[in-house]
Amino acid sequence: xxxxxxxxxxxxxxxxxxxxxxxxxxxxxxxxxxxxxxxxxxxxxxxxxxxxxxxxxxxxxxxxxxxxxxxxxxxxxxxxxxxxxxxxxxxxxxxxxxxxxxxxxxxxxxxxxxxxxxxxxxxxxxxxxxxxxxxxxxxxxxxxxxxxxxxxxxxxxxxxxxxxxxxxxxxxxxxxxxxxxxxxxxxxxxxxxxxxxxxxxxxxxxxxxxxxxxxxxxxxxxxxxxxxxxxxxxxxxxxxxxxxxxxxxxxxxxxxxxxxxxxxxxxxxxxxxxxxxxxxxxxxxxxxxxxxxxxxxxxxxxxxxxxxxxxxxxxxxxxxxxxxxxxxxxxxxxxxxxxxxxxxxxxxxxxxxxxxxxxxxxxxxxxxxxxxxxxxxxxxxxxxxxxxxxxxxxxxxxxxxxxxxxxxxxxxxxxxxxxxxxxxxxxxxxxxxxxxxxxxxxxxxxxxxxxxxxxxxxxxxxxxxxxxxxxxxxxxxxxxxxxxxxxxxxxxxxxxxxxxxxxxxxxxxxxxxxxxxxxxxxxxxxxxxxxxxxxxxxxxxxxxxxxxxxxxxxxx
Ligand code: ZN
Ligand code: CU
Numbered sequence: 001x002x003x004x005x006x007x008x009x010x011x012x013x014x015x016x017x018x019x020x021x022x023x024x025x026x027x028x029x030x031x032x033x034x035x036x037x038x039x040x041x042x043x044x045x046x047x048x049x050x051x052x053x054x055x056x057x058x059x060x061x062x063x064x065x066x067x068x069x070x071x072x073x074x075x076x077x078x079x080x081x082x083x084x085x086x087x088x089x090x091x092x093x094x095x096x097x098x099x100x101x102x103x104x105x106x107x108x109x110x111x112x113x114x115x116x117x118x119x120x121x122x123x124x125x126x127x128x129x130x131x132x133x134x135x136x137x138x139x140x141x142x143x144x145x146x147x148x149x150x151x152x153x154x155x156x157x158x159x160x161x162x163x164x165x166x167x168x169x170x171x172x173x174x175x176x177x178x179x180x181x182x183x184x185x186x187x188x189x190x191x192x193x194x195x196x197x198x199x200x201x202x203x204x205x206x207x208x209x210x211x212x213x214x215x216x217x218x219x220x221x222x223x224x225x226x227x228x229x230x231x232x233x234x235x236x237x238x239x240x241x242x243x244x245x246x247x248x249x250x251x252x253x254x255x256x257x258x259x260x261x262x263x264x265x266x267x268x269x270x271x272x273x274x275x276x277x278x279x280x281x282x283x284x285x286x287x288x289x290x291x292x293x294x295x296x297x298x299x300x301x302x303x304x305x306x307x308x309x310x311x312x313x314x315x316x317x318x319x320x321x322x323x324x325x326x327x328x329x330x331x332x333x334x335x336x337x338x339x340x341x342x343x344x345x346x347x348x349x350x351x352x353x354x355x356x357x358x359x360x361x362x363x364x365x366x367x368x369x370x371x372x373x374x375x376x377x378x379x380x381x382x383x384x385x386x387x388x389x390x391x392x393x394x395x396x397x398x399x400x401x402x403x404x405x406x407x408x409x410x411x412x413x414x415x416x417x418x419x420x421x422x423x424x425x426x427x428x429x430x431x432x433x434x435x436x437x438x439x440x441x442x443x444x445x446x447x448x449x450x451x452x453x454x455x456x457x458x459x460x461x462x463x464x465x466x467x468x469x470x471x472x473x474x475x476x477x478x479x480x481x482x483x484x485x486x487x488x489x490x491x492x493x494x495x496x497x498x499x500x501x502x503x504x505x506x507x508x509x510x511x512x513x514x515x516x517x518x519x520x521x522x523x524x525x526x527x528x529x530x531x532x533x534x535x536x537x538x539x540x541x542x543x544x545x546x547x548x549x550x551x552x553x554x555x556x
Contacts (some may be wrong), residue, residue, distance in 0.1 A: 001473065003355070003432065007048060012241075012498075014142075014231060016401065017367070018392040020334075021228070024404075024497075025052065025069065025430075026065070026066035026067055026068060027050040027051060027052055027057065027058065027065055027066065027067035028051055028052050028067065028068050028069065028535065029050075029051040029067055029068065029069045029070070029535065030049070030050050030051070030062050030067035030069070030070045030071070031048065031049040031051075031064060031070075031071045031073050031074055031078055031504070031506065032048045032049060032063070032070055032071065032072055032073060032074075033046070033073050033074035033075075033076075033078060033175075034046070034047075034048075034049075034073035034074065034075075034076045034078045034080070034137045034506065035076070035077045036049065036077075036496055037077055037078040037079045037387075037473065037474050037477045037496075038076070038079075038080070038495055038496040038497065039079065039119075039477060039478060039481035039482040039495040039496060040478065040482055040495060040496055041474055041477075041478035041482070042474060042475050043472075044077060044202040044473075044474065045096055047059050047060060048060065048061060048062035048063070048501075049062075049078060049496065049504070050062050050065060050067065051133075051281070051328065051502045051532075051535045052502055052535075053454065053535060054502060054534035054536075054549075055499060055501055055502055055535065056354055056496065056497065056498055056499065056500050056501075056502050057498060057499075058498065059496070059497070059498055060153070070339050071351045071506070071530065073506055075508070076081075076506050076507065076508055077473070077506070077507055077508070077528060078331065078438055078492050078496070078504055078505065078506050078507075079106070079477045079480075079481065079496070079504070079505045079507065080110075080477075080481040080482070080493065080495055080496050080503060080504065080505070081106065081107070081108025081109065081481070081493070081494075081498075081503030081504055081505055081531065081532070081533065082105065082106045082107045082108060082431075082457050082480040082481060082505065083108070083109045083110075083111070083165075083480065083481060083484040083485060083488070083490070083493070083494055084102060084107045084109070084110045084111060084431075084432055084433050084457075084484075085111050085304045085430050085431070085432040085457070085484040085487060085488075086111060086114050086240070086271050086272060086304050086306075086432025086433065086434050087102070087110040087111055087112050087114065087432070087433055087434070087435065087437075088112065088114060088117075088157075088434070088435065088436045089102065089110050089112050089134075089164075089436045089437040090112035090117075090118055090119055090166065091111055091119065091134060091136060091137070091138065091141065092136075092138065092434065092436040092437050092438060092444060093155065093160060093164070093437055093443070094138040094139070094141040094155075094158075095138030095139065095140065095443055095444055096138075096139040096437050096438065096439050096444050097158055097159055097160050097161060097548060098161045098439070098544055098548070099160065099161040099162045099437040099550070100161075100437060100438065100439035100440075100444075100524075100544065101435075101436075101437055101438040101453050101454045101522075101524070102162060102433075102435075102436075102437040103161045103162050103437075103531055103533075103538050103539060103544070104454075104456055104524045104525060104528060104539060104544070105122075105239075105454070105455070105456060105457040105458055105509045105525055105528060106458075106505035106507065106528050106531055107162060107433075107457060107472075107481075107532050108162050108493075108503035108504075108505075108531065108532075109162060109163040109164070109205070109490075109503065109550075110161060110162060110163070110164055110165070110437070110491060111165045111166075111167065111168055111432075111484070111488070112164055112165070113166045113167035113168055113169050113209055113242075114167060114207070114209045114211075114240060114242070114271060114434075115171075115209060115210075115211035115212060115214065115242040115271065116169045116170045116210045116211025116212070116214055116217040116242065117133075117134075117153035117169040117170070117171050117208060117209075117211055117431060118166065118167065118168050118169035118172045118205075118209070118317065119134070119141060119143065119151060119172070120145055120147070120148045120150075120151035120152075120168075120172065120200070121145075121147060121148050121151070121168070121172065121173070121176050121196045121199070121200060122143050122145065122176055123146070123147065123173075123176040123177070124181045125179075126175050126176055126177075126178075127143050128177050129175050129179050129180055129327045129328075130143065130172065130176070131143060132327055132328035132406075133175070133180075133327065133328060133331070134169060135314055136407070136443075138443065140158070142409045147199060147200075147203055148166075148168060148196075148199060148200035148203040148204065148205055149199075149202075149203030149204060152166060152203060152204050152552050153197065153552075156551060156552040159548030159550075160548055160550035160551070161538050161544075161548055161549075161550050161554070162235070162262065162437075162533055162538070162545070163493075163503070163533065163550045163551055163552070164550065164551075164552045164553065165206050165488060165490075165553050165554050166204065166205050166206065166209050167205055167209055167240055167554065168196075168200035168205040168207075168209070168210040169208075169209050169210075169211070170199060170208060170210040170211070170217055170220065170225070170228060171210075171211055171214060171216055171217045171269060173196050173197055173200075173217075173228070174183075174193060174195055174216045174219070174220065174339060175192045175216060176192075176193075176306060176369070177189045177190075177192040177196065178192075179195045179216075179326075179327065180216050180272055180324065180325055180326050180327040180330070181213060181216070181219070181323075181326075182215070182216070182219045182322065182325040182326075183219070184221060184224065185224065190224070190227060193228060194227065194228065194231045197228055197231050197232060198234075198235060199217045201232060201236075201237050201555075202235065203441065203494060204446075204552065204554040204555065205237065206238065206555050207237035207238035207239060207240060207266075207501065208228060208229060208232040208237055208238075208239055208240070208310055209239075209240045209241070209242075209267075209271075209278075209544075210225060210239070210240075210241045210242065211242040212241065212242060212244035212245075212454070213242065213245065213246070213321075213541075214242070214317065214319065214498070215321050215324035215325065217242075218321040219321070219325075222256055222259065223258070224540060225260055226228045226260055226263055227243060229260050229261075229263075229266055229398055230263075230264045230265075230472075231266035232264070232266060233264045233265050233266035234378060234427035236271060236555070237266065238266055238267040238359065238488075239257070239260060239264070239266050239267065239268050240259060240269040240271055241257045241260075241268065241269070241270060241271060242271045242272070243256065243257050243270060244256060246272075246274050246275065246362075247275070247276045247277040247279075247280045247354060247360060248277070248279070248280060248354030248355065249353070249354065250275055250280060250283055250287060250351060251258075251283065251286055251287070251290070254270060254287050254291070254526075255288050255290065257270055257301075257385070258290060258291075258294045258299065258301055261294070261299050261300070261301055262294075262297075262299055263291065266301075267300040267301070267302075267487070268294075268299070268300065268301045269301075269302055269304065269487060270287070270291065270301065270302070270303035271289075271303070271432070272304060272305060272306060272311070272424070272431060272432065272434045273287055273303040273304065273305045273413050273423045274305070274311065274419065275287070275324035275415065275416065275419050276311065276414045276415060277355070277361055277410070277414055278360065278362075278414070279354075279355055279360060279418075280360075280363075280436075281360075281415075281416035281418075281419060282416070282418075282419065283419070284419035284420075284422050284423050285417075285422060286421075287303075287425050288422065288423065288428075288429075289465045290303075290428075291303060291428055292428070295428065297320065298310070298434070301426045301428070302429070302430065302483075303423070303428060303429050303430075304429060304430045304431060304432030304436070304484075305420065305423040305424055305425075305429050305430075305431065305432070306431070306432060306433050306434050306456050307420065307431070307452075307459045307460045307464055308415075308420075308450070308451065308452055308455060308456075308459070309413065309414075309416065309417055309420055310406065310410070310411050310412060310414065310415065310450065310518070311412050311413045311414060311415065311434075311450075312369060312409060312410065312412070312434075312450035312452075313409065313410065313412075313450070314408070314409055314410075315368070315397060315400065315401055315404075315409060315410045316331065316401055316406055316515070317407040317410075318348065318357065318394075318397055318410075319331070319344055319348070319398075319401075320344060320348065320351075322347075323340075323344050323347075323449050324334075328405070328406050328416075329487045331406060332401075332402060333407060335398050335401055335402050336402065338422045340494070341398065343410040344398070345395075347357065348394055349394065353493060358394075359494075360392075360414070361412055361413075361414045362396075363382045363383040363386070364381050364382075365381070365412060365414060366381060366382040366393070366397075366410055366411075366412055366413075367379065367380065367381050367410060367411045367412075367415040367448075367518070368380055368382070368400065368408060368409075368410055368412070369409045369410055369411045369447055369448050369449050369450060370380075370408060370409040370446060370447030370448070371400060371403075371404050371405060371407075371408045371447070372405065372407055372446065372448060373404060374400065374404065374407075374449075375447075377400065378447050379518075379519065381434070382394075382396055382397055383451070385400070393428070401452075402403070409447070409449070411435055411448075411450055411518065418532055421464070421468070421470050421520075423472065424460070424464055424470055424479075425470050425471060429479070430460065430483040430484045430487070431454065431456065431457065431460055431479050431480050431481070431484075432456075432484075433452045433456035433457075435450060435452040435453035435454075435456060436453055436543065437520075438453045438454065438522070440523070440524075442447065442520035445459040446520055448518070448519070448521050449521050449522075450518075450521065451514065451516035451517055451518060451521045453516070453521065454514070454515070454516035454521060454522065454523055454524060454525065455514030455515065455516040455523075455525060456514075457480055457525075458512050458513055458514040458525035458527065458528065459513075459514035459525075459527070460476050460479075460480070460514075461473070461507075461509070461512045462474060462514060463514075464511040465474065466509070466510075466512075475509040481494040481495065482494045482495050489555070489556055490553075490556075491556065495556055501533065501534055501535075502532055502534060502535040503532065503533050504530075504531070504532040505528065505530070505531050505532075506529045506530035506531075507527055507528050507529060508529060509527075510527075511526055511527035512525070512527030512528060513525060513526045513527055528542070529541060529542060533547075533549045533550050534550075534551075536549040536550075539552075
């Protein structure tokens with residue numbers, strides 16, 4: 001007899017799989033006895049999962065079905081593999097095809113090419129500028145490609161532990177067309193950017209990303225972005241934006257992103273929703289209100305967030321954008337010139353709009369997370385570093401930039417917990433790490449990177465589901481699976497149903513936890529027992545199998 005309390009699970013005990021494969025050949029793998037949360041947001045129920053090849057072919061009571069392998073998973077929960085809608089692994093995956101820190105969180109698909117940056121397209125005239133601006137260029141990432149498609153093929157060819165969905169960065173397009181020029185593009189340059197964008201989308205990019213606080217993205221007007229967004233819309237791409245301001249100007253910046261969605265008629269993803277800086281705390285409520293109003297108007301606007309109250313970015317982002325005009329060498333020359341450096345100081349300490357960094361965030365709340373040669377400063381606050389050097393925090397930061405040739409990162413403790421909870425709870429906000437696939441060993445184990453690289457997804461499940469109860473488990477899983485799949489238009493991932501690709505996570509909902517902290521960030525999470533990509537174990541019993549079944553996915 002059917003247990004009526006189980007009916008909400010949505011899975012009848014009917015052997016659906018017979019319809020899919022005729023019931024002939026045995027299953028490759030059977031996951032038995034677990035609670036299945038299917039990603040749609042509804043509560044879970046006990047269902048067995050049958051897998052053949054790369055797909056789920058059977059759901060229900062499979063106790064009588066033969067399978068090559070059986071995973072006994074009583075007491076565990078099975079969910080769709082997590083889709084990290086906002087990642088920057090496009091650089092690190094070249095050194096870390098095992099995608100250690102992400103796959104161990106249960107991430108089976110990463111959306112990369114965010115915040116305006118992507119390693120392609122490149123043009124021979126400007127390739128050095130792109131390389132100079134990448135914080136870290138691992139071996140293998142040699143920019144030996146011209147078209148976006150050549151790059152995607154090179155990425156795919158070496159094998160990957162997880163799947164990659166790629167966006168094309170507006171910054172990369174602009175560098176390819178006109179370098180780090182701080183002006184509007186000429187008509188020819190604009191045409192060139194459009195051409196490169198359309199080629200990228202035809203080659204497999206899923207959309208256009210912008211990073212409007214970073215040079216050269218910050219040099220672009222709304223009009224320039226609209227022209228490109230219209231071209232993306234014609235090819236069914238979406239628009240993901242690190243908006244023009246996340247502090248004093250956050251409301252204007254969200255309004256600009258929505259305006260682009262409205263005028264260019266394409267879906268908008270507001271990246272890493274936040275209100276940065278103490279004077280702006282509380283503004284996330286207004287941001288979410290704008291997103292809701294846009295949807296009421298009939299637009300498709302969503303956003304993502306990571307579950308931490310600190311952000312992280314390159315150290316040079318402290319500088320006013322004019323200081324970055326012309327690229328890395330020009331920036332370093334400015335920092336070496338006393339008069340220009342004094343101008344930079346003035347612009348940082350007495351900005352034309354809003355409050356200065358020192359007031360907004362405070363130098364105690366800025367931690368150097370990575371400095372490749374001055375390891376002693378990693379993990380220290382700018383105020384501490386300045387005191388030790390007998391200088392002032394901004395000078396210490398500028399000196400560090402010169403010493404490290406522009407390559408250094410920081411963590412800013414600048415957001416509000418109540419804002420974060422509000423964002424995470426909102427039905428149109430999904431989970432995105434804003435981090436990369438790292439590993440505790442080799443070149444990827446350097447520094448004290450933001451713990452989000454290792455902990456984002458388990459942290460949501462521990463802190464915001466189990467401890468604070470901001471979300472139910474099924475709601476949180478939905479924000480990691482079917483909701484990002486909907487944004488991407490991915491039909492056969494992000495959900496557990498017969499016919500879907502078997503990207504799966506087997507976890508212990510009572511034990512799942514992030515272990516990475518700001519002091520000790522290179523730590524894998526607990527409670528993620530198994531992770532399958534396309535039916536193959538990449539994580540088995542908490543260990544990496546070395547299997548690389550992931551693919552660079554192309555849009556439907
Ligand atoms: Zn960003
Ligand atoms: Cu980002």
